[in-house]
Amino acid sequence: MNAPAKIETTLKDWETDQEVRWCPGCGDYAILKAVQRTLPQLGADPKNTCFISGIGCSSRFPYYMETYGFHTIHGRAPAFATGVKLANPDLDVWLVTGDGDGLSIGGNHLMHVLRRNVNMQIMLFNNEIYGLTKGQASPTSRVDTRSPSTPLGSVDRPANPCAFALGAGARFIGRGIDVSKHLPDVLKAAHAHQGAAFIEIFQNCIVYNKDVFDDFAKPKGAEQQQLWLTPGEPMLFGSEKTGGVKGIRLNQQSLSLEVVDVPDGDWEKAGVLVHDATNRTLAHMLVELPFGEFPMPLGVIYDDPAPTFEVAVHDEKRRASEGKDNSLAKLLAKGQTWTVSGTAADPV
Template identity: 60%
Template sequence: MNIAVTPDKLKPADFASDQEVRWCPGCGDYAILKAVQRTLPDIDTPKENYVFVSGIGCSSRFPYYMSTYGFHTIHGRAPAIATGMKIANPELDIWMVTGDGDGFSIGGNHMLHVLRRNVDLQILLCNNEIYGLTKGQYSPTSGVGLRTPSSPDGSVDTPLKPLVFTLGAGARFAARAYDTQKTLPDVLKRAHAHKGTSMVEILQNCIVYNDAVFDNVLARDVAAEKQLHVEHGKPMIFGAEKNKGIRLNTSTLTLEAVTIGEDGVTEADVLVHDEKNRSLATLIAAMDGNELPVAFGVIYCDPAPTYEDGITQKLEQAKEETAPSMDALLRQGHTWQA
């Protein structure tokens, strides 16, 4: 008699490899790794289909610590490798892990193209605004004035904003979280559910070379005033008293923070988050915690056909076309004329 056997539900420990996790004590990558391992058991994907791809950097050690297939590639080229994998086998569930230097300096061109092509994979951008593995040089996302071994008098570069770049490149999904955020697995699940390229920027602390860089947004005593947690269809309200909101200044087409109950402001004046509105998403993604809070959650999600689906369609069309015989190809004449 045949008896159907239901496989046991996977647990976070099933995704932990036998390798010793070797990041600096206190590194935010530990929390991100645990969040990913907590996320995967709740996703309906066979374990053998998962592939973790990375470039070079501290966060790029990720594939060693995941009990899945993985590929530790070369600096900045993870998007190209991940794209090739997805085209070769669309059934693979690909997660790309990168850092702000690996992803947006040497890998900026590759990042641009994976985003615009809309390859179906998840990108986890661990942003600590510094080069950690190579000992503390300033990165594309570092703030102006940051003193490092490569900018001893302070960086003069305008920092790149990863999610603004992402949206400008034409990506269809953009989200932000931080390393110790309890709801990080929920954001990762939303990213996975999106069919297409999903970019998740994760603010991550480098305790050695850029410690407390995000304290102006993440520290407990300022978090309520400096964080805006967006949710589709909900008003953009924040603050310890939940009495502050984001309003569109229609004369300048810019966002501004307002206090409900002051100067005639009501909740009706507060913007409602629409995750399908790219223009609004770009404005929200640019908020940096100075005059306006930093937005967390799914900032943009508007699915479109994926790159690999287009490639597969072309291949199927080619198979249906009647190919000439080899003899006919050899006798069809010159292929080039002066």
């Protein structure tokens, strides 16, 4: 597969003439701008880029990107995206889905695009609610969420998108927040990864689930509630202004993670872990951390590339045809065939 040549573009080159239609204040606006600002920095080419979505508020995304795109059917965007990537592996494919579209009706399709490791970026907008269909509880809604479908409060245990992706075999897991300045860095890391790159983006639904992520996404006090992970860097959070610098350490006895104070910034003495993004066991531990006891892990949680599906498929096709005559006419004439001579006027 050939890496496309990088070109120079600006944000304007990625904007369409379509009116962006989300509710005022919706987090999707911020995600859209983050993507449109990131693509020029990647040297991406709009003519070589394709956005594919399913059904939901997030799935309006392709209309607002000056690229190729498909607005497909509920939950089936991964199947369409796989077909696109197999037909043209050199295309830069971005899949856009939501917590309902991707984890409910589309859960099976999402699982297979991850386990197959098809080379694309998968952005799952998680607002913990069904926004487009007027606020019903979604697979990620928290226990006791009151909605039209759960008027007495949801009794379901919510799905954990990153844990699901890891369990399905994903080789890249990232997390971001719609309005965070760090979101483009996560998108860049996902794009650099060769394979299925899964990014969960916490997105504020201003109408049906307003401020549900304020416990860790609100700017005030965010340093104490957000653990931004960078491969090769210590797992630190907090600041002296917000209660002191803290870190994440491995408890050698329980083999579990724990929060420790980091006095004087000496993280090595405190035993703080350096983030190893290739450690799958560590990734599982991070995405399962209970928020409240721990800060919310964000950034690049796992990044360990493996051979991709479309490369394997095309290599298999090449091997199957080596040394063989690819003539369709000869193939059709092979075996039990016969020729009918004469004309329609000849007697039978």
